[in-house]
Amino acid sequence: MEFFGFSQTADIALTLKDADTREVAKIRGNSGQLETHYLFYDGESVSGIVNIAVDKKLDHQGIRIEFIGQIEIFNERGSQHNFLSLVKDLSGPGELTHKKSFSFDFRKVAMRYESYVGENVALRYFLRVVVMKRIKNIVREMDVIVHTLSSHSDTGQAIKLEVGIEEALQIEFEYDHLKCHLKDMVVGKVYFLVVRVKIKGMYISIIRKETVTTEWSTDSSDISGDKNLAEYEIMDGAPVKGETIPIRLFLSAYELTPTMYDIAKKFSVRYYLKLVVVDEEDRRYFKEEVLNLTSKQIFLKFCFIGEIQQLKKDSLISISFS
Known part of the structure; x- marks a missing residue:
């Protein structure tokens, strides 16, 4: 499974390292439709390849990838609250003249909360690739799903x-x-x-x-x-x-x-x-x-x-x- 984004200046494809073997899960998105994404658990590493293709020379101020955990409250202005934000620089300022690949690896990520979409709030995890430009950045995102495992046991006390x-x-x-x-x-x-x-x-x-x-x-x-x-x-x-x-x-x-x-x-x-x-x-x-x-x-x-x-x-x- 790959995530593709299209632009007048760049095509971005983001592929996970273990995409062929990683389990997937479903979650109901904000639109009400079921969506399928890769499944992760707390403490797992998130790694893969970012491929960027261009039709003509693209000048940029740097390329980075982020792994974000975010809570969105639907009825609140400025409602996006990041509780997890990891950043890795893929490239410094320069130019792209042909297709180029960048590897990334977020090691043993603390994903403490369950992915969730409700009536008033959503909690999501996603990878974000940012190609920084002087006027407008090129941004592409890929959602993943996180499931948590409880360590609590039933005491049986009536x-x-x-x-x-x-x-x-x-x-x-x-x-x-x-x-x-x-x-x-x-x-x-x-x-x-x-x-x-x-x-x-x-x-x-x-x-x-x-x-x-x-x-x-x-x-x-x-x-x-x-x-x-x-x-x-x-x-x-x-x-x-x-x-x-x-x-x-x-x-x-x-x-x-x-x-x-x-x-x-x-x-x-x-x-x-x-x-x-x-x-x-x-x-x-x-x-x-x-x-x-x-x-x-x-x-x-x-x-x-x-x-x-x-x-x-x-x-x-x-x-x-x-």
């Missing part, structure tokens, strides 16, 4: 809460630290202890929540946005007391990324499982629980008995994932 609301709704909420691999399967069940509401359906949603800190924002004015990535129907019809409904939710079917916390002090991305119960009057009762996603396969154990919000005082539904 958390248990007991909650009562005016003696009408008794809740036991117990769960382990929920950490899932991006290709994992969430296995659980819904168990109805008491049903005093006429229910016609139930589904689980996966919600992505972004929080973006801009130059002008305060804690109370950060940009935030929620996106419903999926809905999985787990029941259609009225349940009865004692009924158990199994759940198997394959995460690989959805476009997910690892959970991100305070990336370069600019943004965070969190995921939630949202359980929604719909009654016959189309009222929705729901409970959200954090879904902590990683890029590393780990043991999953999740027990969830949670509150269904907005329930009437004469209603009691106990819901558990285990």
